[in-house]
Amino acid sequence: MADDLFSESLETRFDEFAPLAARMRPRTLDEFVGQEHLLGPGSPLRTLIEKDAFTSLILWGPPGTGKTSLATIVAAETDARYQELSAVNASVAEVRRTITQAREVLAGTGRKTILFIDEIHRFNKGQQDALLPSVENRWITLIGATTENPYFELISALLSRCLLVRLESLGPEHVLTVLRRALADAGHGLGKSGVDVEPKALLHIVNTAGGDARSALNALEVCVISAQAEDKKGVTLAMAERALQRRQVRYDKQGDQHYDVVSAFIKSMRGSDPDASLFWLARMLEAGEDPRFIARRIIILASEDIGNADPMALVVAVAAAHALEHVGLPEAGLNLAQAVTYMAAAPKSNAVTTAIGKATRDVKESANAEVPSHLRSHFSRKGARGERPGYKNPHDFPEGWVDQDHLPRA
Numbered sequence: 397m398a399d400d401l402f403s404e405s406l407e408t409r410f411d412e413f414a415p416l417a418a419r420m421r422p423r424t425l426d427e428f429v430g431q432e433h434l435l436g437p438g439s440p441l442r443t444l445i446e447k448d449a450f451t452s453l454i455l456w457g458p459p460g461t462g463k464t465s466l467a468t469i470v471a472a473e474t475d476a477r478y479q480e481l482s483a484v485n486a487s488v489a490e491v492r493r494t495i496t497q498a499r500e501v502l503a504g505t506g507r508k509t510i511l512f513i514d515e516i517h518r519f520n521k522g523q524q525d526a527l528l529p530s531v532e533n534r535w536i537t538l539i540g541a542t543t544e545n546p547y548f549e550l551i552s553a554l555l556s557r558c559l560l561v562r563l564e565s566l567g568p569e570h571v572l573t574v575l576r577r578a579l580a581d582a583g584h585g586l587g588k589s590g591v592d593v594e595p596k597a598l599l600h601i602v603n604t605a606g607g608d609a610r611s612a613l614n615a616l617e618v619c620v621i622s623a624q625a626e627d628k629k630g631v632t633l634a635m636a637e638r639a640l641q642r643r644q645v646r647y648d649k650q651g652d653q654h655y656d657v658v659s660a661f662i663k664s665m666r667g668s669d670p671d672a673s674l675f676w677l678a679r680m681l682e683a684g685e686d687p688r689f690i691a692r693r694i695i696i697l698a699s700e701d702i703g704n705a706d707p708m709a710l711v712v713a714v715a716a717a718h719a720l721e722h723v724g725l726p727e728a729g730l731n732l733a734q735a736v737t738y739m740a741a742a743p744k745s746n747a748v749t750t751a752i753g754k755a756t757r758d759v760k761e762s763a764n765a766e767v768p769s770h771l772r773s774h775f776s777r778k779g780a781r782g783e784r785p786g787y788k789n790p791h792d793f794p795e796g797w798v799d800q801d802h803l804p805r806a
Contacts, residue, residue, distance in 0.1 A: 457563025460608030516540030517549035565607030705745035765804035
């Protein structure tokens with residue numbers, strides 16, 4: 397009884413002590429910002445949630461993309477009991493006590509329990525094994541959240557019993573929407589603060605957050621509190637830079653600066669200048685450029701400007717892109733930097749670019765050229781096997797090569 401009264405009192409005074417990011421958590425699917433590929437109207441996951449027909453989930457995505465918020469919304473939408481554990485400090489015994497309690501409630505009232513485990517990748521094999529029977533028998537509905545690749549961090553038996561849901565970093569427009577809501581919300585947000593935030597300062601916070609809504613809200617709160625402490629009625633760009641200890645990086649991801657910086661980045665690698673290449677890479681990462689876009693540009697350059705002068709360049713570029721998916725930022729910045737310096741230091745050749753360009757022009761000029769008779773399929777129309785007359789198989793010759801035409805007649 398005392399615990400219930402304490403919890404009720406804590407809930408009543410939540411807005412007095414909780415950080416802005418916690419107060420502004422969405423409470424319904426309609427309030428949820430971003431992840432339209434998962435939660436848009438008519439999407440499969442949204443339908444499963446609304447019909448209370450979903451199974452256990454593993455939510456995988458970068459920080460601040462809504463994993464915890466989604467778990468609490470699911471519990472509210474389905475009227476399930478909500479229990480939360482942190483994998484950082486929860487023991488196997490605590491997990492088992494929670495499961496036992498969930499079984500008793502399910503047996504006594506028929507009410508389901510959603511068990512949310514944050515940082516589930518920190519559970520060891522024994523702790524994950526303890527979850528298997530309850531997930532298998534649906535004594536609980538598990539929702540695990542992780543920023544790490546679950547294929548590496550979770551046991552296959554647990555993964556096979558859960559639906560894996562991939563959340564993406566929020567776009568700038570999503571983060572901006574979250575901040576504007578917080579500024580307008582007089583109940584849970586900053587609507588009563590009396591402090592305005594200039595558009596440039598707001599965009600600076602968005603760019604600083606790098607797709608992390610929690611980070612953006614924390615930064616906004618710091619800026620507003622700093623303005624109040626200085627008895628200011630507005631937050632300027634200079635104040636935001638000072639409060640966040642980070643100057644604005646001039647970079648418009650939709651405008652000329654985006655293309656100028658990307659051009660400088662590519663030309664620095666092409667020009668074999670590792671220092672400049674790293675500078676432009678850091679400029680893009682600091683400004684919040686999509687790291688997948690950067691990885692794609694590196695892969696293209698590996699063939700366009702290096703090619704077979706160093707075939708390993710493509711291997712390194714693709715490996716960096718894979719590392720980005722597995723590790724995520726900020727650590728994946730190391731993988732991108734390694735690839736960038738390799739590209740810059742590698743010997744250069746545009747022979748592949750020139751060759752495919754010439755071949756494409758030739759195809760356009762002779763689009764209907766016939767395949768030479770000796771190169772045509774060795775399957776006859778009647779299905780009988782056998783080489784076409786005149787074809788010379790290189791394997792039948794001592795050097796593994798024979799002089800014959802492989803192009804259409806001019």
